[in-house]
Amino acid sequence: MRMRGTDQQQSHVFSYLSPEQRVRKDHPLRPIRMMVDEILKQPSPQFNKMYAKVGRSSIPPEQLLRAQLLQMLYSVRSERLLVEEMDYNILFRWFVGLNLDDPVRDATVFTKNRDRLLEADVAKLFLAQVVEQARGRGLTSDEHFTVDGTLLEAWAGAKSFQPKAEKKTPPPDDDPDDDPDHDPGNPTVNFHGEKRSNDTHESKTDPESLLARKGQGKEAKLSYSGHLLVENKNGLIVDAEGLQANGTAERDAALLMLEKLRGTKTVTVGGDKGFDTRGFVAECRHLRVTPHVAQNHARAGGSAIDARTTRYAGYKISQRKRKRIEECFGWLKTIAGLRKVRHRGVGKVAWIFTFACAAYNLVRMRNLAAAVPAV
Numbered sequence: 001m002r003m004r005g006t007d008q009q010q011s012h013v014f015s016y017l018s019p020e021q022r023v024r025k026d027h028p029l030r031p032i033r034m035m036v037d038e039i040l041k042q043p044s045p046q047f048n049k050m051y052a053k054v055g056r057s058s059i060p061p062e063q064l065l066r067a068q069l070l071q072m073l074y075s076v077r078s079e080r081l082l083v084e085e086m087d088y089n090i091l092f093r094w095f096v097g098l099n100l101d102d103p104v105r106d107a108t109v110f111t112k113n114r115d116r117l118l119e120a121d122v123a124k125l126f127l128a129q130v131v132e133q134a135r136g137r138g139l140t141s142d143e144h145f146t147v148d149g150t151l152l153e154a155w156a157g158a159k160s161f162q163p164k165a166e167k168k169t170p171p172p173d174d175d176p177d178d179d180p181d182h183d184p185g186n187p188t189v190n191f192h193g194e195k196r197s198n199d200t201h202e203s204k205t206d207p208e209s210l211l212a213r214k215g216q217g218k219e220a221k222l223s224y225s226g227h228l229l230v231e232n233k234n235g236l237i238v239d240a241e242g243l244q245a246n247g248t249a250e251r252d253a254a255l256l257m258l259e260k261l262r263g264t265k266t267v268t269v270g271g272d273k274g275f276d277t278r279g280f281v282a283e284c285r286h287l288r289v290t291p292h293v294a295q296n297h298a299r300a301g302g303s304a305i306d307a308r309t310t311r312y313a314g315y316k317i318s319q320r321k322r323k324r325i326e327e328c329f330g331w332l333k334t335i336a337g338l339r340k341v342r343h344r345g346v347g348k349v350a351w352i353f354t355f356a357c358a359a360y361n362l363v364r365m366r367n368l369a370a371a372v373p374a375v
Contacts, residue, residue: 019094029095031366032073036066039129050120059105059113065126065355066096068114072336072359079114080107118347123354127240130358134236134365141233142263144314146270146322149227149250150329152242152349153340154209156222159189161201161211198246206344212245224346226338226353227253228328232270232321236364237328240357242350251280258289268292268314270322278304292318331363332356 023030040062047061067082070092076082086092087104098104105113134140198210203222213220227250229239239260241253254275261267266288273296281304284291292315295303309315333339336356341349 015100019090019098019100022090023094027091028366029073029091031369032069032362033066033095035130035133035362035365036069039126039133040065042125042129046120046122046125050116058116059110060097061117061122063096063098064110064114064117065122067092067110068355069359069362070095072356073363075335075337077337078342079111083107083110118343118351123351123358127237127354127358127361130361130365131236131238134361137365137369139234139365139368140236140238141231142267143265144232144268144270144318144321145238145258145261146230146232146318146325147228147250147254147257147275148230148272148322148325148329149225149253150333151212151214151221151223151245152226152338152353154203154206154222154224154349155340155342155344156203156206156209158222160203160205161196161222162204163200164202208244208344208346210245212247224341224349225249225253226329226332227257228325228357229254229257230325230328232318232324234364234368235324235327236361237357240354242346242353244346250274251277255280255283255287258284258287261289266290268318270318272322273299276304281305292322294319328357328360331360336360 050061051058067086070076070086071079071082074085076085083104083106086096086098090100093100093102131140135142196211201211203209206222209222209224211220212223212225223245225243225245227241227243228237230236231238239257241256243249243253251274254269254271258269268290269284269292271291271293273294275291275293276296276299278301281291281293290309291305292309293305295305295310297303332353336359338353338356341352343349343352
């Protein structure tokens with residue numbers, strides 16, 4: 001038998017262990033922190049342009065970006081909760097770069113400083129540096145890619161989707177308290193029989209969001225669209241775009257990302273049936289990209305590709321590999337919390353979507369390094 005331990009209260013004032021000593025050596029965040037520190041050395045000149053040379057000191061942008069990564073890696077639902085976690089969580093303090101005695105800024109101060117990053121092109125630069133680091137380690141392919149898009153539900157309710165034209169305000173009731181449905185903060189709205197479209201209506205809380213649906217028979221929601229270009233070797237995200245959900249955004253974003261591919265060799269790009277249009281296929285071939293898209297024989301005029309493309313084994317491999325892009329979307333929506341975005345406006349939504357893609361790559365690169373035994 002063992003002697004009963006003593007229930008001592010937390011009465012110690014001093015600690016002789018730093019956050020670095022408290023985080024175990026094999027913690028999964030350690031390799032991510034090393035990669036992030038190496039990446040954050042690059043944008044220092046960019047950060048210098050965003051801040052004044054005199055005045056009060058603000059939260060360092062490096063700490064803001066590390067905190068934003070933590071929010072996505074640990075699915076923290078709000079900035080207020082994230083700041084609270086950083087105050088008492090030693091692991092979070094270590095990753096962000098705070099000592100145990102360093103004060104944590106208020107949630108309002110944190111969000112206002114973060115908005116300065118949202119106004120700059122930091123997310124694109126950060127993702128590019130992550131991809132470059134993966135390319136330097138031989139983890140990416142320069143020849144075979146996959147494109148796809150998904151809908152991101154906007155932070156706007158269906159009741160905010162109202163006619164663009166000004167409507168006359170109905171006269172007030174004699175006694176609104178007698179009406180059980182009278183609630184100025186959450187009024188009762190009946191949409192039955194009303195035709196609503198993006199041409200005639202817009203959201204009063206997020207005008208840049210558009211009404212869209214995933215497919216036939218699905219409900220329409222105010223949404224944005226997120227688009228990925230993924231390489232087929234290890235499923236790493238090479239590029240990302242956030243756009244309005246206008247119906248053709250998938251193909252427009254795909255061509256936009258394919259144009260930025262470097263190199264002179266012909267590459268292949270896989271895609272689902274939504275990319276099987278003559279316009280998209282023609283533009284791909286103009287960019288020296290072989291379109292390995294799924295054939296849509298039900299489309300008027302048939303598929304835009306034929307046996308000259310589908311007969312090769314590479315086409316079948318691309319069709320098998322392209323489904324891995326859904327793993328990226330699944331992580332972004334469930335872990336990074338982008339199923340319903342918390343930002344309004346296409347610019348901010350695109351920023352947070354791109355930065356979440358960089359977070360996914362960091363996790364994927366850590367897992368790939370752990371799967372390869374050290375020599």
